[in-house]
Amino acid sequence: MNYETSVKAEEIGADFDSEARARRRRALIIGGIVVALALALAFVMFGRKSGQPAPVAAQGSKAQAPEVTVIKPGRELVASTVSATGTLAARVDMPVGVVGEGGMVTQVLVQPGAWVRAGQTLAVIERSVQVQQSASLQAQINVARANARLAEQELARSQQLAGRGFVSRADIDRKLATRDQAAAQVRVAEAQYRESLARTGRLDIRAPAAGLILTRSVEPGQVVGSGSGTLFRLAKGGEMEMRAAMAEADLSAVHVGGTATVTPVGSNQSFNGQVWQVSPVIDPQTRQGMARIALSYNPALRPGGFAQAEVVTGQMNAPLLPETAVLSDQNGSYVYIIDGDQKAQRRPVKTGQVTDKGIAILDGLTGEERVVLSAGAFLNPGETVKPRLTAFGR
Structure with missing residues (x-):
């Protein structure tokens, strides 16, 4: 019994020693890992502060560079405008008013917006008195013509009698003068009649030229005269x-x-x-x-x-940029261009004419630069970017 008990005690002691050694190894391994992590962290932190970037960090920074769309505007002819x-x-603009003596308007024949031809009647003025005057003058023409025929016949008879010696030369001269006077009276009566017709015709308010009626300021029943001002306004030829x-x-x-x-x-x-x-x-x-x-x-x-x-x-030859590419602040207008090192650089520009195609750049660009198309407001001068070239207005 004593022998077995001692053997079991030795076995239990051996197991206890192996388990203790295993715990010490685990503790050493964990401690080594902690020390390694601490050294790595210290290396990263102090390495960056001393200006020695870690390779992994540099790769991460490069991957995080923003991608921007850029264009090369070139140059083209741009119309300069004012x-x-x-x-x-x-x-x-032709004002139309009363040309004759005027009177009461009986008809207005056009409305604003109507097209009229030259001489077309726009309004009619009452003319009963003028018509009677014209009839009277026409009757006077008939009287004058009758007197002229009678004087011609008397002259012809007197000339026949003068050949026989019954009428003197003085009588012939008087007959000749009477005939000429009667003929002149016919011409006077005819002229007076034509004048009457012209006066009556001027009672019609007519278009002085072909065109478009713009305004109308006369109505039937209105009494108009030479002082009535403009009754119609007409745009010549529209x-x-x-x-x-x-x-x-x-x-x-x-x-x-x-x-x-x-x-x-x-x-x-x-x-x-x-x-x-x-x-x-x-x-x-x-x-x-x-x-x-x-x-x-x-x-x-x-x-x-x-x-x-x-x-x-x-016209002028200048680069054209879209409005999204041109920024402005208290210092004026500017754009961002991408240089050979893929860095964004601010470039002041002078803008010109704004057209449907874009904004003309009068000064600051040659047209061959890589200009940031949009998102320039989110960039900083010197910032590294990944440019992606695209076409604009081509």
Whole structure:
């Protein structure tokens, strides 16, 4: 019994020693791992502070560089324009009033918006008195013609008798004078009759030229005369124009024959026109002059309306950029370009004409730079990026 007990005790002691050794090995292994992690962390932290970037960190930074879309704008011809505002009007606005003695209006034959031909009757004035006067003058013509025939016949008889010696030469001269006087009275009566017809005809208010009726300010029953003013306004040929007010500097760049685009206020439709007159004077108070832009007729062009015009003054060769590429702050307009080291650099620019294709750059770019198309506001000068070239306006 004692022998077995001692053997079992030795076995239990051996097991206890092996288990203790295993625990010590695990503790040493765990301690080594902790020390290794601490050394690695210290190396990373102190290595960055001393300016020695870790390779893994550098690879992570490169992977995090933002990708930006860039364009090469190149150069192209851009129309230089001048913007102006003004009013629409008839190119030739013709007032129509009473030409004759006037009277009571019996008929108005046209409405605003009607097209009329030259000489067409617009309104009729009552003429009963004038008609009777014309009839009286026509009767006087008949009387004068009868007297002229009688004088001609008497002259012929006297000339026959003079050949026989029964009538003196003095009587012949008197008969001849009477015949001529009667013929002259016929001509006077005819002239008076034609004058009466002309006066009666002037009672009709007629269109002085073919065109479009703009306004009407007369009604049947209204008594009109030479002091009644304008009864109708007519746009000759229906031609319209825009009277664009421009600053002195802008007006100096505008020339007769230049093209323009006119957009009435409240309309999405634009109309092509041509400058046909540039004001030779400048208003001393407003320091503005006027450019008159001829326009073809269109119902959307209403005289008296307000409109905006873009007048072409010439052409220039410049880079074009979309609006998203051009930024601005208190220092002015600028763009971001990507240099050869793939870094974003701020470049100040001078902008010009804004067109449907983009913004013309007058100064600051050659057109061969890689310009950030959008998201420039989120970049910092010197920041490394990954550019992706795309096409714009091509």
